[in-house]
Amino acid sequence: MDTLFYALAVILAGGILPLLLYRQFKVMKAAAVIATVVGSMLGLMALTPALQDTGPPTTTWAWQQFLTLTFSIDSLSVFFLVPIFLICPLAALYGFHYMDKSEEAWRIAVNYCCLSLLIVSMVLVVCADSLITFALAWEVMSLTSYFLVVHEFHKKETRAAGYLYFVFAQAGAMCIFAAFGLIYSVTGSFSFDGLDQLSSPLKLAVFILTLLGFGSKAGIFPLHIWLPHAHPAAPSHISAVMSGVMIKMGIYGIFRFYTLLGDTSMLPGQIILAVGMASGVLGVVYALGKHDIKRLLAYHSVENIGIILIGAGLGMIGVATGNATMAIFGFAGSLLHVLNHSIFKSLLFMGAGAVLQKTRTRHVDELGGLIKRMPTTGRTFLVGSISISGLPPFNGFISEFLIYFAAFQGLTLPGISFLFASLAIISLAVIGGLAAACFTKVVGIVFLGEPRSEAAARASEVQASMTLPLLLLAVLCLVIGIFPAPFVELAFFGLRDMAMIGAIEPGTGQVLISNLAFAARLFLGILLGVTLLRRVLYAGKEIASGPTWGCGFTQPNVRMQYTGTSYAMSIVEFFQPFVSIRTVYSGIRRIFPGATTYETRVDDIAEIGMHRYLLQPLVKILDRLRWIQHGHIQLYIGYIVLTIVVLLLVF
Amino acid sequence: MINLSDAILVLILLSVLISLESNRMMTLVKIMGLQGVMVSLVPLFLEQHQAIGSGGIIFFQIMILIKGLLIPGLLYFAVQRVAIKREVEPLIGYHASLFFGLIMILVSLFITEKLQLTLPGGHSLLLITAITTLGAGLFLMMSRTKAITQVIGYLMLENGIYLIGTALTKQSHTRYVVEFGVLLDVLVGVMIMGIILNNINRAFDDVDTALLGRLKD
Numbered sequence: 001m002d003t004l005f006y007a008l009a010v011i012l013a014g015g016i017l018p019l020l021l022y023r024q025f026k027v028m029k030a031a032a033v034i035a036t037v038v039g040s041m042l043g044l045m046a047l048t049p050a051l052q053d054t055g056p057p058t059t060t061w062a063w064q065q066f067l068t069l070t071f072s073i074d075s076l077s078v079f080f081l082v083p084i085f086l087i088c089p090l091a092a093l094y095g096f097h098y099m100d101k102s103e104e105a106w107r108i109a110v111n112y113c114c115l116s117l118l119i120v121s122m123v124l125v126v127c128a129d130s131l132i133t134f135a136l137a138w139e140v141m142s143l144t145s146y147f148l149v150v151h152e153f154h155k156k157e158t159r160a161a162g163y164l165y166f167v168f169a170q171a172g173a174m175c176i177f178a179a180f181g182l183i184y185s186v187t188g189s190f191s192f193d194g195l196d197q198l199s200s201p202l203k204l205a206v207f208i209l210t211l212l213g214f215g216s217k218a219g220i221f222p223l224h225i226w227l228p229h230a231h232p233a234a235p236s237h238i239s240a241v242m243s244g245v246m247i248k249m250g251i252y253g254i255f256r257f258y259t260l261l262g263d264t265s266m267l268p269g270q271i272i273l274a275v276g277m278a279s280g281v282l283g284v285v286y287a288l289g290k291h292d293i294k295r296l297l298a299y300h301s302v303e304n305i306g307i308i309l310i311g312a313g314l315g316m317i318g319v320a321t322g323n324a325t326m327a328i329f330g331f332a333g334s335l336l337h338v339l340n341h342s343i344f345k346s347l348l349f350m351g352a353g354a355v356l357q358k359t360r361t362r363h364v365d366e367l368g369g370l371i372k373r374m375p376t377t378g379r380t381f382l383v384g385s386i387s388i389s390g391l392p393p394f395n396g397f398i399s400e401f402l403i404y405f406a407a408f409q410g411l412t413l414p415g416i417s418f419l420f421a422s423l424a425i426i427s428l429a430v431i432g433g434l435a436a437a438c439f440t441k442v443v444g445i446v447f448l449g450e451p452r453s454e455a456a457a458r459a460s461e462v463q464a465s466m467t468l469p470l471l472l473l474a475v476l477c478l479v480i481g482i483f484p485a486p487f488v489e490l491a492f493f494g495l496r497d498m499a500m501i502g503a504i505e506p507g508t509g510q511v512l513i514s515n516l517a518f519a520a521r522l523f524l525g526i527l528l529g530v531t532l533l534r535r536v537l538y539a540g541k542e543i544a545s546g547p548t549w550g551c552g553f554t555q556p557n558v559r560m561q562y563t564g565t566s567y568a569m570s571i572v573e574f575f576q577p578f579v580s581i582r583t584v585y586s587g588i589r590r591i592f593p594g595a596t597t598y599e600t601r602v603d604d605i606a607e608i609g610m611h612r613y614l615l616q617p618l619v620k621i622l623d624r625l626r627w628i629q630h631g632h633i634q635l636y637i638g639y640i641v642l643t644i645v646v647l648l649l650v651f
Numbered sequence: 652m653i654n655l656s657d658a659i660l661v662l663i664l665l666s667v668l669i670s671l672e673s674n675r676m677m678t679l680v681k682i683m684g685l686q687g688v689m690v691s692l693v694p695l696f697l698e699q700h701q702a703i704g705s706g707g708i709i710f711f712q713i714m715i716l717i718k719g720l721l722i723p724g725l726l727y728f729a730v731q732r733v734a735i736k737r738e739v740e741p742l743i744g745y746h747a748s749l750f751f752g753l754i755m756i757l758v759s760l761f762i763t764e765k766l767q768l769t770l771p772g773g774h775s776l777l778l779i780t781a782i783t784t785l786g787a788g789l790f791l792m793m794s795r796t797k798a799i800t801q802v803i804g805y806l807m808l809e810n811g812i813y814l815i816g817t818a819l820t821k822q823s824h825t826r827y828v829v830e831f832g833v834l835l836d837v838l839v840g841v842m843i844m845g846i847i848l849n850n851i852n853r854a855f856d857d858v859d860t861a862l863l864g865r866l867k868d
Contacts, residue, residue, distance in 0.1 A: 634792070634794065637789070
């Protein structure tokens with residue numbers, strides 16, 4: 001535990017140093033990056049003893065008797081600490097050249113400070129061992145990430161996005177605190193210990209409240225609205241940290257409280273599974289409909305949170321029905337997907353950030369042909385795309401396969417569980433297919449073809465500090481895909497301290513993993529073999545290359561290419577009732593038509609619904625109460641007196 | 652001695668009533684000065700007080716200085732500097748205010764009876780005065796338009812709180828340290844109020860708080 005705190009101190013130093021050094025721009029950034037990287041390595045080192053035994057004992061830190069913070073590490077914490085210490089230093093490194101405006105030195109210093117605070121608070125969330133510690137760390141995490149989102153606060157839309165995120169984060173935190181209050185009212189202590197003693201309706205209430213709170217952080221379906229606004233607004237490496245790591249804290253919360261409550265009834269699993277399926281399918285459908293590259297990636301976060309929750313839901317159903325294999329593989333797949341998603345999603349966000357920095361546009365239809373101009377970014381982005389689509393030989397395949405395996409185990413269950421398991425399989429398949437479609441769109445439009453704008457044509461490769469994290473993450477994707485065994489073991493290890501799951505049969509896991517590894521390697525082998533075969537067959541032949549989509553025209557035009565909209569619309573239209581598509585088309589009315597406009601946009605039904613059924617009525621009611629705020633100081637004082645008198649009379 | 656402390660309490664009550672009834676800013680400020688001195692003197696003339704050490708003496712002296720001289724002095728300058736019209740401008744008329752003051756005394760009597768505290772001798776009268784002062788301070792804040800009267804009302808409120816503290820606790824040196832700290836806060840508060848007053852005056856050419864209503868959104 002001590003090593004971990006030293007690591008946190010180093011990371012914190014990496015946040016405070018920039019504030020002091022901001023006059024030397026390069027030195028400041030270097031100090032922040034070095035401290036973050038060193039601190040994270042220390043942190044990873046601190047985890048190694050926890051891997052072997054039962055982990056270090058609980059650390060308690062008391063201040064003035066009323067504030068006692070307790071920290072401990074169990075296997076679940078260790079698992080979630082890995083992506084934190086893995087992704088955050090890479091993001092900090094990426095930021096070295098991404099934040100390149102030396103005239104904004106002070107603002108960038110503050111950004112680094114908030115980033116280090118965010119890292120520290122996430123670590124503390126994961127290590128928290130009492131309600132009050134958890135709440136404190138959670139709140140610090142929400143606030144620092146808010147400040148990171150509003151980095152470019154001079155833009156109006158950034159402020160709006162930040163505000164939206166702030167509202168969702170705080171509303172979510174309120175739900176969590178309400179659950180904590182409920183627990184405290186029964187147990188009378190802030191300790192995590194007595195939670196399994198609660199009565200079952202209370203357990204369900206706590207579960208629902210925490211699901212709302214953690215769900216709004218993780219971005220489960222109706223509560224995901226902030227994600228597609230906040231991610232485009234934030235700097236890209238911050239998006240990578242937030243999407244790759246921070247929203248996983250919501251998942252951690254759900255896992256943690258599920259373990260603590262020890263509620264082994266069917267309902268939590270069914271709720272989580274249903275929410276997961278809705279988030280997964282709708283997330284990817286909206287992602288298809290969006291053409292802002294970072295917004296699209298944000299919707300993919302919703303989708304992947306969906307996949308993670310499908311795994312967790314299957315695991316919970318497995319626990320409820322006593323099907324140990326289903327439970328273990330569901331949870332393990334879910335955990336492994338947490339790790340995998342943090343890797344490939346931060347890779348994708350950083351890739352998108354590189355594109356954004358070079359072209360200054362996020363709209364896919366203004367890009368094109370970038371793989372020729374930014375080879376490293378393009379190829380690593382391709383790796384990330386294949387991983388996120390869950391295709392071998394990369395890492396997304398492994399974790400999704402584990403979840404599939406759990407779902408197929410569930411097919412032996414009777415009644416409603418069978419239905420849930422088969423629905424899970426179907427939605428996983430739909431998600432995988434649509435994700436692949438979506439990333440063929442992104443890669444096809446952004447990186448292949450011909451540049452659609454001047455900015456895209458002039459793009460060049462980004463600096464080393466940005467390509468290095470991209471390469472590292474891409475290699476990690478491949479390594480997990482080809483050598484899955486240690487990572488699946490790590491996921492199993494993550495489940496060790498979740499008592500209700502039960503021990504894994506050693507045989508099944510080993511065989512499955514080795515088969516999985518074999519399949520992935522076989523796939524890679526075939527891929528390499530086909531490439532080699534092509535080389536051999538085409539050796540000595542003349543290969544002519546023309547412009548992409550040229551199709552033999554003498555004067556090809558970049559507007560002949562597919563656009564993102566045209567590529568995706570046929571799929572999006574299929575999901576019509578769940579997706580609202582607005583089309584404005586001026587039409588062709590004359591024989592010699594004039595200028596014609598066509599505009600189409602895909603709106604989020606959750607956003608529309610929340611605006612129409614929650615926000616508008618609320619504003620209407622609050623408008624009626626405006627007379628209370630009349631601006632007369634005398635009556636305001638009167639309010640205060642009245643409140644005090646009423647309180648004195650009541651209590 | 653009891654008679655002397657009762658006399659002081661009566662003076663405080665009278666000062667409260669006069670302040671409710673006075674229609675000139677300057678009178679109000681002067682009354683506040685008197686009230687401040689009286690309030691600071693109360694603990695000295697109470698029956699129970701032990702021998703006060705030299706430290707205590709200095710405390711009381713400084714307290715009288717601040718309550719009776721410094722704060723009213725600041726207010727005096729504020730009125731001279733800022734207020735163009737020297738009228739108090741009440742929302743509730745002077746006679747009604749006076750009537751409220753009298754009712755407040757009765758209410759405090761009622762509250763003191765109702766609380767059924769075991770107070771040391773002579774302290775029940777003190778408590779009545781204290782609650783009246785507190786209530787009148789609140790009333791003054793609510794019923795006068797000018798910002799300066801809000802400050803004065805706040806000061807009266809503070810005097811009331813100080814008296815309640817005196818009434819409810821046994822006299823001891825340490826309590827006055829706390830009280831002294833509060834007093835310094837009030838002093839700073841008055842200074843800040845002065846700055847705000849100046850700003851309000853500059854922005855609106857008046858210190859009528861009704862004008863602040865324009866700032867709401």
